[in-house]
Amino acid sequence: MGQKPKALTILDWITGILFITAILGVFFYAPLEAVMGWVQKVFYFHVAAGWTGMLGFLVSAVAGVLYLVKKDPRWDRIGFAGVEIGMVFMLICIITGSIWARPIWNTWWTWDPRLTTATIMELIYAAYLLLRQGVEEPDRRARFGAVYAIIGFISVPLTFLSIRIFRTIHPVVIGSNDPGAAGAFDMTPRMMQVFMFSLVAFSFIFADILWHRIRLGALADHVEQKKIQLQTWGE
């Protein structure tokens, strides 16, 4: 495990600057929505967090395929990191969605198709983390993780498309809304700029955290191997 790469330090700074700019954009540049007021501004990071979560699950599925093909433990580390980060951001997305729903839908929660599929997706990946812990042998654990991440990924397009294929009250950001959607709004150019910028900023946050998490995984594996070596010498 070497020193922190210079490219990672640069990525840290770029990510920090983009994140602060996105926050300033949401707080001061994006206009106040005429009906919903301030709570509409939660939407920018709510969608960006959902996007980041799905990106994490996509990375884990791709890493799963590559692990099964190449049998390189690096892909297992990447897949594991993708699921962990994806879960954190998807949880942010679900909770902020619930906070937005309270004043707009007059309820914290409803079993709408989008909310239901997002919750099932989160639980599928929570099970991934729990079941992984139960497999001790590293190769078996990695193979299990790879196959699970590939199969579990089916829940991601289902969640994404749920508001387009089922009757729902959840608004659609890009595309036409269901007639029963509550809380939909027309985005002004400034809103669209902040929204797109937030997606870019969160993509950088994802890449930055993913890199750090992969390095942590590599370090943990390295320490584990050294411990095993020390135990072998001691016997």
Place this chain on the structure above:
Amino acid sequence: MDTPANTIHYFFAGYAVIFGSILIYIINLIGRFMPSSLAQS
């Protein structure tokens, strides 16, 4: 003309969740990194 709904408390709650969760996760990552770095050295 109608004024927007007063939803600023929900706005603060939403961003508290976003910043809080990201911060907790980053602190958690640092917390896991430190012992591994020490063990390696």
